[in-house]
Amino acid sequence: MKKKDKNTEQVILLAARKVFIEKGLAGSRMQDIANQAGHNKALLHYYFTSKNKLFDIVFEQEIGSFFSHLAGILAEELPLFEKIEKIVSLDIDRLTQLPGMPNFIINEMNQNPDVILKRLKKIPVEMILGNFQKQVNAEIKMGAIRKITAQQLLINIQSLCIFPFIARPMVRGIFQMDEKAYLAMMQKRKTEVAAFIINAIKV
Amino acid sequence: MKKKDKNTEQVILLAARKVFIEKGLAGSRMQDIANQAGHNKALLHYYFTSKNKLFDIVFEQEIGSFFSHLAGILAEELPLFEKIEKIVSLDIDRLTQLPGMPNFIINEMNQNPDVILKRLKKIPVEMILGNFQKQVNAEIKMGAIRKITAQQLLINIQSLCIFPFIARPMVRGIFQMDEKAYLAMMQKRKTEVAAFIINAIKV
DNA sequence: CTAAAATTTAACCAATTGGTTAAAAATATT
DNA sequence: AATATTTTTAACCAATTGGTTAAATTTTAG
Numbered sequence: 001m002k003k004k005d006k007n008t009e010q011v012i013l014l015a016a017r018k019v020f021i022e023k024g025l026a027g028s029r030m031q032d033i034a035n036q037a038g039h040n041k042a043l044l045h046y047y048f049t050s051k052n053k054l055f056d057i058v059f060e061q062e063i064g065s066f067f068s069h070l071a072g073i074l075a076e077e078l079p080l081f082e083k084i085e086k087i088v089s090l091d092i093d094r095l096t097q098l099p100g101m102p103n104f105i106i107n108e109m110n111q112n113p114d115v116i117l118k119r120l121k122k123i124p125v126e127m128i129l130g131n132f133q134k135q136v137n138a139e140i141k142m143g144a145i146r147k148i149t150a151q152q153l154l155i156n157i158q159s160l161c162i163f164p165f166i167a168r169p170m171v172r173g174i175f176q177m178d179e180k181a182y183l184a185m186m187q188k189r190k191t192e193v194a195a196f197i198i199n200a201i202k203v
Numbered sequence: 204m205k206k207k208d209k210n211t212e213q214v215i216l217l218a219a220r221k222v223f224i225e226k227g228l229a230g231s232r233m234q235d236i237a238n239q240a241g242h243n244k245a246l247l248h249y250y251f252t253s254k255n256k257l258f259d260i261v262f263e264q265e266i267g268s269f270f271s272h273l274a275g276i277l278a279e280e281l282p283l284f285e286k287i288e289k290i291v292s293l294d295i296d297r298l299t300q301l302p303g304m305p306n307f308i309i310n311e312m313n314q315n316p317d318v319i320l321k322r323l324k325k326i327p328v329e330m331i332l333g334n335f336q337k338q339v340n341a342e343i344k345m346g347a348i349r350k351i352t353a354q355q356l357l358i359n360i361q362s363l364c365i366f367p368f369i370a371r372p373m374v375r376g377i378f379q380m381d382e383k384a385y386l387a388m389m390q391k392r393k394t395e396v397a398a399f400i401i402n403a404i405k406v
Numbered sequence: 407c408t409a410a411a412a413t414t415t416a417a418c419c420a421a422t423t424g425g426t427t428a429a430a431a432a433t434a435t436t
Numbered sequence: 437a438a439t440a441t442t443t444t445t446a447a448c449c450a451a452t453t454g455g456t457t458a459a460a461t462t463t464t465a466g
Contacts, residue, residue: 023229023451024227027229031453031455037429041415042416043413106306106309106310106369107306116372116376117375148395152395155370156369156396159367161367162366167309168313169316169319171358173323173324174323174326174328199403211443232422232423234424243446245447246444248424248426254425
């Protein structure tokens with residue numbers, strides 16, 4: 001006896017992801033998602049019960065992806081400066097491939113902070129930051145870098161990588177860049193941001 | 204003959220600003236704005252014709268405020284390092300007082316990039332960046348700081364100041380901070396971020 | 407092959423939404 | 437004070453929205 005068709009479910013999820021990332025929860029319409037999926041709107045309810053349920057699944061997938069990506073890099077066994085270079089490079093490449101995703105996460109997260117707060121309450125900081133924190137503290141102890149918490153260093157790295165992506169229209173507008181020039185700039189930032197950070201912390 | 208009542212207009216605009224900043228354009232309802240203003244919904248149409256017209260005015264006010272604030276600081280006659288310290292300090296204080304504003308601007312800007320791109324097309328870069336750029340270039344020439352464009356320096360400063368505010372729920376969640384701890388951290392960042400940046404660029 | 411189960415659809419529904427209309431109320435003018 | 441003008445309101449409207457229902461279609465099981 002065939003359970004619900006996984007393929008249809010996946011098609012709907014992909015469509016929902018696209019529409020939600022573009023328009024956000026408040027701005028997305030079930031009919032638009034149905035159109036994107038190439039199915040009847042009632043089918044969305046058959047598989048996912050409600051708009052909010054569908055959204056929750058999509059949001060959870062994006063958040064999960066973000067955190068596993070982050071934790072993965074932070075946990076790598078690399079010298080600190082090389083790790084910073086790698087984080088920055090991977091972050092910028094990844095964000096270049098997922099244009100709407102950071103703004104989507106940030107905005108939805110701000111619309112409903114409790115969701116993310118509750119979710120993260122269940123995850124010990126150490127799971128994300130543990131290895132990185134040890135590494136940063138060891139470098140400080142060795143006198144190789146200035147005193148800074150792993151926390152602040154991570155916030156700064158992510159700030160420098162992510163913000164220019166979500167501020168894209170403003171950056172392009174202020175500096176009169178077309179899309180091509182903007183993307184070239186972001187590629188250049190891969191090494192520039194890493195150097196900026198390393199120069200900021202190295203003794 | 205009395206023209207339209209400026210006070211009612213202002214009351215509506217303030218209400219609209221509050222609701223739009225909290226919910227965004229797509230998530231805001233004219234009835235909610237009317238409730239917030241303490242007036243009948245039809246009055247919003249009498250004064251502002253449509254939801255979109257009302258939004259445009261509010262958005263323009265917020266954007267105008269953002270840019271005049273930015274240009275003001277950048278134009279100040281201060282030594283570069285002191286200017287950086289001041290920018291960071293004022294940014295963080297300002298963002299602390301306007302919790303929802305950055306996410307509002309960023310999200311709406313991403314929903315409709317053309318609006319901001321068109322608006323900024325009319326503003327020469329030099330108006331915002333001119334003095335700052337000259338200053339940065341002079342410091343480079345003197346060998347006081349590393350080579351960096353004023354553009355990238357400004358992006359980095361704003362990244363480090365703004366992003367932790369819009370990423371608030373995530374930062375709080377990852378690092379298990381309550382609101383008080385988060386605000387204390389942001390206050391501490393006033394000097395830490397400035398030092399980070401200065402250390403990043405000084406020779 | 408038949409019947410049961412699952413999937414998909416078209417039609418429908420109640421609520422909400424931005425906006426309109428006309429009357430009531432307030433203010434300004436003469 | 438009477439009248440004209442402006443502001444404000446309650447009631448109304450058409451369209452849209454998320455969701456429901458029942459029938460049609462497809463798939464599965466025996």
